[in-house]
Amino acid sequence: MRRFSGAAAGLLVVLTLVGCKSLPRVVPDQERRAPPVRLEGSQGPLSAERSRAILERLRAGGQGTDVLSRHLALEEAIVGSPLTAGNQAVLLEDGPATYRAMLAAIEGAKDHIHMETYILDDDEVGQRFADALIARQAQGVQVHLIHDSVGTLSTPKEFFQRLTDSGVKVLEFNPVNPALARKNWELNERNHRKLLIVDGRVAFLGGINISGVYSSGSLSGRSSSGKSSKKSDIDGTPWRDTHVQIKGPVVAEFQKLFIETWVAQKGEPLAALNYYPTPERAGRDVVRAIGSSPKDDYSLIYATLLSAIGSAETTVHLTNAYFAPDPQLLAALEGAARRGVDVKLILPGKTDSWLVFHAGRNYYAQLLRAGVKIYERQGVILHTKTGSIDGVWSTIGSTNLDWRSFLHNHEINAVVLGAEFAAQLQTLFDADLAGSKQVTLQEWERRGLGLRMKEAFARAWEYWL
Structure with missing residues (x-):
């Protein structure tokens, strides 16, 4: 969801034209000999023997020892945060299921709630979350909320004032108004993360914002309350998205990312609460928390995705809402397809951002010629950002x-290693595939001049979209 007012969008373009940067050249080294994979558990770093046992279990459930070993080694070599064992990752499909799980966790909070979101609308869904946060704050649970300034441009100040008046600590990320800036004013730097952490023990993340457009699931025209969303979707089309609920030791890594953002944005000093409770084993998933920021030398999420695609041997299945790839990502996808990997992309058939939509379509012919299979999701507004390799x-x-x-x-992702979670994600991918229309090269090359002109125009702006 990318909603900019005309004035804000114009200002954004002007500022970015004078502040461009480029992606670094990232070359995954397929032959790199990484050190033994480091795992952490509920009591800290695991012994070499325990780590080997967990990795052997993962390999036994995967598609071959060598394949998993390569992905484990590349993850260890590229990203600095630890691979953490003993977690439970549960997929949440669409808004209704995600909101139920998030609100249940909020209502059960005992110590603190940390919430970070790009969009927080003043509608039925937004009010439900505001009421839940205020209720827990009244019971002595300290709530910290970070909301992006551009993402919440249409949300009235009174909405946040009610939260502040109740004791919730509200922080506007990188305010659009330069007079309110707490650090260097950089309008183009946005917080696109969607993260909820409750008591340092459970984390929620994914693509779902707090907005009424998600009230009806992609399989239903009704909201979770049985009412139609008061906020209009695009022609009444439901939104399709995915979130994940994670419990276990890796939650501490997501907590670090939230607190780093709070401190960097000069939020009020954090009260002395139990932000890092003693970790408890919750399941069998090995998870890595990855945060990215414009301040980093390069996006860690970008680097690890390129490496995973570059080391793929059988499948690359990606579902994504906004596809405007850079040359390295294009090369990685084409290279995987040409060496026989089954590369499938599920992309939107309908979108809320026509510029990104057409910028991505500009690359269809190039990808199709390389053997990449492209599908456009029908009947929904696709907002999912997932991948399985x-x-x-x-x-x-x-x-x-x-x-x-x-x-x-600023973005946030979880990487989960192992066949069990990948099978869950593959089930969702297959369901989306069944609701998609395949784009063929023959059909695509017959598209009209109007579409080609839109693609050319959109491509000229893809860096700033």
Whole structure:
């Protein structure tokens, strides 16, 4: 969901024209000999023997020892945060299921709630969350909320004032108004993360904002309350998205990312609460928390995705809402397809951002000629950002496959290693595939001049979209 007012969008273009940066050259080294994979558990770093046992279990459930070993080694070599064992990752499909799980966690909070979101609308859904946060704050649970300034441009100040008056600590990320800036004013730097952490024990992340457009699931025209969303979707079309609920030791890594953002944005000093409770084993998933920021030398999410695609041996299945790839991502996808990997992309058939939509379509012919299979999801507004590679490497989070996510936004993803979670994600991928229309090269090359002109125009702006 990318909603800019005309004035804000114009200002954004002017500022970015004078503040461009580019993606670094990232070359995954397929032959790199990484050190033994480091795992952490509920009591800290695991012994070599325990780590080997967990990795052997993962390999036994995967599609071959060598495939998983390669992905494990590349993850360890590229991203600095630890691979953490003993977690439970549960997929949540669409808004109603996600909101039920999130609100239940909020209502059960005992110590603190940390929430970070791009969009927080003043509608039925937004009010439900505001009421739930205020209720827990009244019971002595300290709530910290970060909302992006551009993402919440249409949300009245009174909405946030009610939260502040109740004791909730509200922080506007990188205010659009330069007079309110707490650090260097950089309008193009946005917080696109969607993260909820409750008591340091459970985390929610993915693509779902707090908005009434998600009230009706993609399989139903009714909201979770049985009422139609008061906020109009695009021609009444439901939104399709995916979130994940994670419990276990890796929640501490997501907590670090939230607190780092709070401190960097000069939020009020945090009260002395139990932000890092003693970790408890919750399941068998090995998970890595990955945050990216424009301040980093390069996007860690981008680098690990390129490496995973570059090391793929059997499948690359990606579902993404906003596809405007840079040359390296294009090369990685084409290279995988040409070496016989089954590369499938599920992309929107209908969107809320026609510029990104047509910028991505500009690359269809190039990808199709290389053997990449492209499908456009029908009947929904696709907002999902997930990927599964070789049946053992999975990711879910807020990151789109475009320049904005890789260069300008703060994003957050989880990478889950192992066949069990990948199978869950594959089930959702197959369901979306069944609701999609395949784009063939023959058909695409017959598209009209009008579409080609839109693609050419959109491509000229893809860096800033």
